[in-house]
Amino acid sequence: MDILLALALGLGLWQGLVILTDAPHFILPSPLRVAQAMWNSRVIIAENALVTASEVALGLLFGSLLGVATAIQLALSRTAERIMLPILVFTQAVPVFALAPVLTLWFGYGMGSKIVMAVLIIYFPVTSAFHDGLTRIDQGYRDLAQSMGAGKYQFLRQIQIPNALPSLGTGLKLAAVYAPIGAVIGEWVGASKGLGYLMLLANGRAKIDLMFASLIVLACLTVMLHISVGLLATRLSRYAGGGGALRPV
Secondary structure (H helix, E strand, C coil), X not given: CHHHHHHHHHHHHHHHHHHHHCCCCCCCCCHHHHHHHHHHCHHHHHHHHHHHHHHHHHXXXXXXXXXXXXXXXXXXXXXXXXXXXXXXXXXXXXXXXXHHHHHHHHHCCCHHHXXXXXXXXXXXXXXXXXXXXHHCCCHHHHHHHHHCCCCHHHHHHHXXXXXXXXXXXXXXXXXXXXXXXXXHHHHHHCCCCCHHHHHHHHHHCCCHXXXXXXXXXXXXHHHHHHHHHHHHHHHHHHHHHCCCCCCCC
């Protein structure tokens, strides 16, 4: 209901801006013109949306798995944490978007470079969030594990991971927002399919209504992905709070 209300408000503001500014349609098309373009070009939009959605989904999957594996390794090894964590932080000083031309050169103009771009842009948020959850363990849990003679891996499996699941959920929700950005940036740099490519193509041919239609579809995909990942994050939080972890006594 809130989403529908926000959508109606956004459309109203958009139409009001068109009326107040009296902007030509090739600068700011009305919602009706964009809706018509979306319907008339529904086949090509759907085909390119499927490509972008596949890139985002695969990038989110691989990036999340890589981030989870890295966070666990950092939590298990103090040496790895001291060496790798500063490196991970330092890599964030390099804009990932600047690597898009290089990734396109290395992985080609197909889906590969876009998937890698999405992986790189979500890898750090997932790793950082999950690692933070794994290391923020109350002393009571540590005392409980020590009194029960739990080893490093048992402590990780029974206490650290269950209690870090809410943090992982937070990282995944951020990743769901960032992954489409990485895929579209990659498509802007070099692609023959995808919503980013379609937006550039429409802009070059002065089909601004089609460009807006592609942008709206991309926004809808991002919102749907964020909602889906948000539901997963909620389930993870419930598991962590419903007995998935040992409780100190």
